[in-house]
């Protein structure tokens with residue numbers, strides 16, 4: 001396909017138009033009456049991005065967003081809705097589905113799609129335009145208590161993100177009184193290990209390949225220095 005043309009089209013959309021387009025699936029589901037009772041039959045919807053599709057440039061381009069958010073993230077939402085229809089998971093929140101299906105091979109597809117929806121919702125909020133810099137004092141103190149310094153915390157995050165073999169995620173989590181950095185493979189989420197996610201970096205190739213090709217370490221460095229949303233991390237403690 002002509003990605004340059006697609007990119008130009010997406011860049012020309014206003015944020016509202018872009019979000020409206022992305023939310024199209026949910027609107028269609030609602031219009032066809034699939035949601036007969038929203039409280040009993042929860043249909044998962046693609047979240048709205050908290051910024052315009054080109055707001056993370058040049059680190060993450062609108063082209064990457066168009067595929068990563070518009071195709072991959074959307075596909076996880078669509079697949080999840082198809083997989084849970086008519087099952088015991090149909091009325092559950094995303095968190096409950098993840099906990100209920102974790103480690104159960106017979107529910108692996110539902111787990112993978114539910115966790116990928118959750119992880120991507122969390123990833124987009126873990127980033128912001130003009131991010132990076134220093135966290136507010138209370139989070140910074142917790143980081144210093146757990147890692148020694150903010151730089152050591154960022155190094156641990158970078159190390160986890162670059163050393164995750166294959167697809168996965170690097171996380172800053174809260175585990176009891178301490179903060180930790182962990183990495184997970186594929187769709188896995190630290191919440192299933194009783195840790196509380198504070199922020200995450202997606203290291204699946206689809207997160208960076210259009211902008212950085214094989215240079216995962218450069219993507220990770222730029223995300224940590226320029227996009228990481230410490231306010232969001234602090235809000236999750």
Ligand code: MN
Pocket residue numbers: 068072120202204206207
């Ligand atoms: Mn992803």
